[in-house]
Amino acid sequence: MSTDYALIGEGMKTAVPWVGSNGVEFEHIGPDKVVATIADDPRQHNHVGGLHAAMIFGIGETASGALLLTAFADQLGRATPLVAKAEIGYRKVALGPLRAEAVLGRDAAEVVAELDAGQRPEFPVHVTISNAEGVVTTELTVLWTLRPNRS
Structure with missing residues (x-):
């Protein structure tokens, strides 16, 4: 059975209200990379005229979550994805x-092997956030875990 990755983006807008209500769009969704975008909305600006840090983190975390869903879609019946930790570096004002x-920081097969062995695997998703000119404004690493579901 193949996965229709486009449905993941639409499903996230429904399942995660923040995604649907803040204008997140998905430019690309695949098991190796996800690209999400967010428009410039003055209502979401900070005190220096750029997007607020919460919005920047939100778009990055959303891209990482969509990547998790594509990379591990076939595991979600037996494990629940959870964020364990996140680290963000703001490099430039995000105008x-x-x-x-978002790209996966570990081989997906290794993660599944740990899950198969009864472990609770952790894996990073690295996110690079850039402006319309391609300048990197923010770098984010989200450490995800797949918590095995109890029977």
């Missing part, structure tokens, strides 16, 4: 619309 590109 204008933003693009968040």
Whole structure:
């Protein structure tokens, strides 16, 4: 059975109200990379005219979650994905619309092997957030875990 990755983006907008209510769009969704975008909305600005840090973190975490769903879609019946930790570095004021590109930091097969062995695997998703000119404004690493479901 193949996964329709486009449905993941639409499903996130429904299942995670923040995603649907803040204008997040998905430019690309696949098991190796997710690209999410968010428009520049003055109502979401900070005191220096850029998008507020909460919005920047939100687009990055959303991209990382969509990547998790694509990379481990076939595991979600037996494990619950949870964020264990996140680290963010704000490099430049994030002016204008933003693009968040998420990539998996570990081989998915290794993660599944740990889950198969009864462990609770952890894996990083690295996210680079850039402005319309391609300048990196923010770097984010989200450490996810797959918690095995109890029978």
